[in-house]
Amino acid sequence: MFKHFLYGTAAPELGWVPAPRYILRRSRVLHHLKIGKGRRSLDIGCGAGALLVDLYDRGFEASGLESGPDAVSVAKALTVQTSVNILSDPDPQWRSTFDVISAFEVLEHIKEDHEALGLWVSWLKPGGLFLASVPCLMKRWTVSDDWAGHVRRYERQELEDLFDKAGLDIVAFESYGFPLANLLSSQRIKYYQAEMDKRSAVKGLDQSTASSGIDRSGLISVFNKMCTWPGLLAMWLSIQLQRPFLRTNLGDGYFVVGRFRGDK
Numbered sequence: 001m002f003k004h005f006l007y008g009t010a011a012p013e014l015g016w017v018p019a020p021r022y023i024l025r026r027s028r029v030l031h032h033l034k035i036g037k038g039r040r041s042l043d044i045g046c047g048a049g050a051l052l053v054d055l056y057d058r059g060f061e062a063s064g065l066e067s068g069p070d071a072v073s074v075a076k077a078l079t080v081q082t083s084v085n086i087l088s089d090p091d092p093q094w095r096s097t098f099d100v101i102s103a104f105e106v107l108e109h110i111k112e113d114h115e116a117l118g119l120w121v122s123w124l125k126p127g128g129l130f131l132a133s134v135p136c137l138m139k140r141w142t143v144s145d146d147w148a149g150h151v152r153r154y155e156r157q158e159l160e161d162l163f164d165k166a167g168l169d170i171v172a173f174e175s176y177g178f179p180l181a182n183l184l185s186s187q188r189i190k191y192y193q194a195e196m197d198k199r200s201a202v203k204g205l206d207q208s209t210a211s212s213g214i215d216r217s218g219l220i221s222v223f224n225k226m227c228t229w230p231g232l233l234a235m236w237l238s239i240q241l242q243r244p245f246l247r248t249n250l251g252d253g254y255f256v257v258g259r260f261r262g263d264k
Contacts, residue, residue, distance in 0.1 A: 001013065001014070001077070001078065003053070004018075004227070006023075006232060006235060006236060007023055007026075007223075007226070007227075007235075008023075008026055008050055008051070008053065008054055009050040009053045009054075009078055010050075010223065011048075011074070011077065011078055012220050012223070014048075014074050014077055014078070015074075015220075016048045016050070016074055016078070017219055017220055017223035018050065018223070019219055019222075019223075020180060020181070020184060020222075020226070020235065020238070021177060021181050021184075021252065021253070023235060023239070024176055024177050024180065024181060024238065024239060024242055025104065025133050025176060025177075025253065025255065026051065026054070027239045027242075028133075028174060028176050028246075028255045029051065029054075029102070029104070029131065029255075030054060030058075032129075032131065032172065032257050033055065033058065033060075033100065033131070034058065035058065035059065036055060036058040036059035036060030036061075036062075036100075037059035037060075038059075038061075039059075039060055039061065039099040039100060040060070040061045040063075040097065040098045040099050040100070041055055041060040041061065041062050041063070041098060041099065041100040041101070041102070042062075042063050042064070042065060042094075042097075042098045042100070042101045042102070042123065043055070043062070043063070043064045043065070043101075043102045043103075043104070044065045044101065044102065044103040044106055044120060045065065045066060045067075045103055045104070045105070045106035045109075046064030046065060046066045046071075046075055046086070047066065047068075047071050047074075047075065048071060048074045048075055048078055049064050049066075049071075049074065049075030049076075049078045049079050049084065049086060050078055051102075051104070052064050052075070052078075052079055052082075052084045052086075053078060053079060053082060053084070056079070056082045056083065056084050060100070061083075062082075062084045062085075063084065063085040063086075063087060064079075064084065064085070064086045064087065065087050065088075065089075065090060066086060066087075066088065067088060067089075072086055072088060090123075094122075094123040095122055095123060096122075096123070096124070096125050096126070097123055097124075097125070098123050098124055098125065098128060099124075099125055099128050099129070100128060100129045100130075100131070101120055101121075101123060101124055101128065101129075101130050101131075102130070102131040102132065103120065103130075103131075103132045104131070104132065104133045105133055105134065105135070105148075105253075106132070107132060107134050107154075107162075108134050108135055108145075108150045108151065108152055108153060108154065109148075109149055109150060109151065110151070111151050113152075113162065114162060114165060114166070117162060117163075117166045118165075118166050121166045121167055121168060121260055124260040125260070125262075126260060126261070126262025127259060127260060127262065128259070128260045129171070129257060129258070129259055129260075130163075130166075130168055130257070130258045130259075130260060131255075131256070131257050131258075132255075132256050132258075133176070133253055133254065133255045133256075134153070134154045134159065134253060134254050134256075135150065135153045135154070135252065135253050135254075136153055136154055136155075136156070136175065136249075136251065136252065136253050136254045137153055137154075137155065137249075138152065138153045138155065140153060140185075140252070141153055142185070142188070142189050142192075143189055143192050143193045143196060144188050144189060144191075144192040146192075146196065147192040147195055147196055154254060156173070156249065156254065159173075159254055159256060160173070163256060163258045166258075167260055167261045167262070168258030168259065168260055168261070169258060169259045169261055170256060170257070170258050171257040171258060171259050172255075172256065172257040173254065173255075173256050173257075174246040174247070174251075174254065174255040174256070175245065175246060175247070175248055175249050175250060175251035175253070175254060175255075176242055176246060176251045176252075176253055176254075176255045177242060177251040177252035177253055178241075178242055178245040178248070178250040178251040178252070179238075179241060179242075179245075179250075180238035180241070180242070181251065181252035181253070182250070182251075182252055185252070191218065195218065
């Protein structure tokens with residue numbers, strides 16, 4: 001396990017390394033969450049927990065909520081040298097507790113997304129921030145969505161309405177990942193089709209969801225190439241290149257920041 005200056009925490013020995021799409025999203029998270037001292041944060045569906053290390057390093061009192069046993073094990077290993085708290089169940093006393101709550105690549109797994117978001121927002125202090133990322137546009141549905149256990153990809157208006165009904169005023173609405181994530185789409189389809197074919201038994205939606213955030217063992221060779229100087233240059237340029245397109249609808253996913261009105 002180690003911290004990379006551009007990619008964040010990686011643990012090849014545990015089968016988890018940051019994928020290109022994660023790195024592009026991480027850059028937007030850290031752009032919006034610069035100062036954490038004295039602020040409590042909760043990352044819902046934290047997966048391997050690598051982003052929690054970033055928040056901890058920025059001074060947040062960071063906690064992660066994760067229901068998958070395998071993901072919890074990896075997250076505890078990745079955060080072992082921090083005071084990050086990894087929880088399997090929410091606390092009934094969380095109402096109006098957190099300054100920042102995030103749910104990255106989570107809402108698309110939940111059929112009753114409006115009910116889930118309403119509950120999560122109730123854990124925010126009035127004026128607190130809620131950050132989310134989701135895959136966008138149903139017309140872009142591929143086998144990677146099947147593999148991950150998604151129930152939807154979001155349309156822009158659909159996501160805006162979801163936030164508004166939960167009592168969140170949108171502070172930032174970004175379409176991230178363009179052009180790199182789009183260019184890698186065909187490779188992602190081939191990779192996940194192969195992963196689907198390798199499964200010895202058909203997994204249900206819950207099992208697919210549980211493994212989608214931590215099963216990165218097949219990407220270790222890609223990550224090794226990303227750590228070479230040409231790979232580093234390409235990823236750094238991709239992080240910069242996505243910025244002019246954040247206000248378009250060209251990216252592979254939406255990244256949204258909402259501020260809780262406190263009237264729900």
